[in-house]
Amino acid sequence: MRTVNGIGSVGEAVKEVVKEAAWYLRLTRIFTGKAVKAMLTYRFLFVINCISQALDYAVAFLLMWVMISAFDSLNGWNACEVMLLYAFSLFAYGIAGTFFFNIMNHLPGQIWRGGFDDVLIKPVKVLPYLLSSSFICNYIAHITLSILVMGFCFHALEMPVTLWLLLKILRILFSGSLIYGGFFLIVSGSAFLVTRTDALFHIMFFFREVSYYPLSVFPKVIQIIATVLVPYGFINFYPLRELLGKEEAGGLGDLAGWSPVVALVFFAAACLFFCRSARQYKSSGS
Amino acid sequence: MGLCRKILSISFKEKSIFRFDYLVSTLFSFFHIVLKVYLWKGLYGISGGTVNGIALNDMLVYSILSSFTAGITKTTVMNDLNDSVLSGSISTNLLLPIGLKKYLFVGSVTKNFFLTLYGTIPSVLAAMLFFGFHARIRPVNIILYLFSVTMGILINFLYNFLFGSSVIWFRNAFFLNNINSVLLNLFSGSFVPLWFFPEPLKILSVFLPFRYIVFEPIAVLLDTKSVEETAGVFTMQFFWLLLLFCAATFVWNRGRNKIMIQGG
Numbered sequence: 001m002r003t004v005n006g007i008g009s010v011g012e013a014v015k016e017v018v019k020e021a022a023w024y025l026r027l028t029r030i031f032t033g034k035a036v037k038a039m040l041t042y043r044f045l046f047v048i049n050c051i052s053q054a055l056d057y058a059v060a061f062l063l064m065w066v067m068i069s070a071f072d073s074l075n076g077w078n079a080c081e082v083m084l085l086y087a088f089s090l091f092a093y094g095i096a097g098t099f100f101f102n103i104m105n106h107l108p109g110q111i112w113r114g115g116f117d118d119v120l121i122k123p124v125k126v127l128p129y130l131l132s133s134s135f136i137c138n139y140i141a142h143i144t145l146s147i148l149v150m151g152f153c154f155h156a157l158e159m160p161v162t163l164w165l166l167l168k169i170l171r172i173l174f175s176g177s178l179i180y181g182g183f184f185l186i187v188s189g190s191a192f193l194v195t196r197t198d199a200l201f202h203i204m205f206f207f208r209e210v211s212y213y214p215l216s217v218f219p220k221v222i223q224i225i226a227t228v229l230v231p232y233g234f235i236n237f238y239p240l241r242e243l244l245g246k247e248e249a250g251g252l253g254d255l256a257g258w259s260p261v262v263a264l265v266f267f268a269a270a271c272l273f274f275c276r277s278a279r280q281y282k283s284s285g286s
Numbered sequence: 287m288g289l290c291r292k293i294l295s296i297s298f299k300e301k302s303i304f305r306f307d308y309l310v311s312t313l314f315s316f317f318h319i320v321l322k323v324y325l326w327k328g329l330y331g332i333s334g335g336t337v338n339g340i341a342l343n344d345m346l347v348y349s350i351l352s353s354f355t356a357g358i359t360k361t362t363v364m365n366d367l368n369d370s371v372l373s374g375s376i377s378t379n380l381l382l383p384i385g386l387k388k389y390l391f392v393g394s395v396t397k398n399f400f401l402t403l404y405g406t407i408p409s410v411l412a413a414m415l416f417f418g419f420h421a422r423i424r425p426v427n428i429i430l431y432l433f434s435v436t437m438g439i440l441i442n443f444l445y446n447f448l449f450g451s452s453v454i455w456f457r458n459a460f461f462l463n464n465i466n467s468v469l470l471n472l473f474s475g476s477f478v479p480l481w482f483f484p485e486p487l488k489i490l491s492v493f494l495p496f497r498y499i500v501f502e503p504i505a506v507l508l509d510t511k512s513v514e515e516t517a518g519v520f521t522m523q524f525f526w527l528l529l530l531f532c533a534a535t536f537v538w539n540r541g542r543n544k545i546m547i548q549g550g
Contacts, residue, residue: 066482067477070337209321217327
């Protein structure tokens with residue numbers, strides 16, 4: 001009887017979670033629709049912004065190509081392979097930014113001004129609500145450009161595009177997006193604990209830059225930090241090293257298989273950190 | 287001078303309130319130099335050697351000097367102009383007795399002076415101690431560098447002011463910042479020196495003002511130019527200065543009557 005009751009209550013709980021998830025998905029659809037409408041209202045500025053961002057990153061790719069081509073390779077990685085590292089990191093950043101950047105961008109201001117009260121008085125859970133309402137379209141340029149560069153590089157490296165390769169790529173991009181999402185949440189959550197989060201911004205963007213190049217180029221201490229403390233190595237370096245069949249011995253060994261696990265654990269820990277930090281919120285509004 | 291002192295003291299007070307942020311940003315300025323240095327070490331490989339006539343040590347010296355030069359020539363005037371038009375605060379700035387262009391220039395130089403003193407210099411010195419700095423620089427080259435870098439500061443300011451003024455017509459010119467960083471990153475030589483550029487890009491860079499902001503002053507400092515070439519650099523810097531000054535004055539005079547004050 002107890003087992004039947006247990007199954008019954010587990011079933012009820014699952015049903016409740018699914019219902020709640022469906023409700024937040026509906027909310028996401030509504031907010032996303034509004035974000036797209038807002039973007040279409042100022043479509044000229046939006047298009048120009050996308051073009052300028054794409055140009056900015058295209059120049060970064062060009063400089064990378066110029067720099068590495070002048071030397072043939074960077075620690076055994078040719079120009080196309082390094083550009084792939086950059087493209088994978090940029091794509092993952094773009095996906096994570098689409099959902100999480102606005103949280104990181106607006107939350108500190110909301111906390112200073114006490115505007116976060118508005119979220120708390122709504123009959124919603126904080127993180128799912130913020131996620132639903134923070135969609136932005138501004139990362140189209142990042143995503144499009146990185147797909148183009150990936151296509152170009154895989155073609156130049158003469159790698160046949162098979163279904164298996166596509167699945168592997170999707171796994172890498174999904175893990176990378178989760179890791180970047182985790183970083184966005186950690187920086188956002190810190191806003192509840194400290195007045196300014198600029199320092200964390202610096203750390204996040206420095207390691208983001210590190211992730212554009214083979215980790216093995218950097219000193220061992222950076223390799224350890226980028227693997228253990230801030231797992232940027234799992235966004236692109238370890239998985240791509242395996243994908244491209246590189247035989248260099250940098251980093252902390254062959255950790256490609258750990259990438260999805262690390263991404264899930266890191267993202268879960270970041271969610272937990274955010275929720276715990278949100279409890280420390282003290283309204284400062286009037 | 288009084289205005290400079292005031293802005294400097296405000297900047298210092300602001301930074302001392304958020305001193306942890308300041309310390310971290312200085313630390314990460316240093317880490318950025320570390321990143322650049324290890325990239326060049328990775329490119330040159332274990333054997334070292336020379337590429338395009340440039341040895342690893344020259345590149346390390348260039349990386350440190352380019353961080354310093356890019357730091358002191360930096361300006362946020364395009365952003366400041368855009369923000370002041372968007373928020374409407376340009377209305378009060380226009381009433382200032384010293385004129386908006388001069389006000390923005392003083393603000394930019396003072397802000398940069400602070401950032402150089404407390405951000406760029408400590409990180410560059412740390413990099414010099416950490417990686418060593420083996421370059422023979424003659425006093426005359428330092429004087430020529432200072433002259434050239436002053437022209438670089440003015441060129442960068444005027445260029446940013448000229449394109450920042452377009453906010454009057456666009457209403458929001460935030461995208462110009464990206465375009466500006468595209469051109470500056472590519473052609474100033476702040477990340478990859480022009481020595482390694484393919485010929486078409488090298489030729490294109492000659493017709494743009496950006497190489498005269500970072501690359502050429504460093505080349506003058508490192509004594510890689512003959513007397514005639516140095517004179518050529520100064521002539522080109524003067525030419526760009528004059529051209530940008532005339533263009534910026536013309537555009538600003540045409541535009542200031544069209545400014546729409548927003549906010550309230």
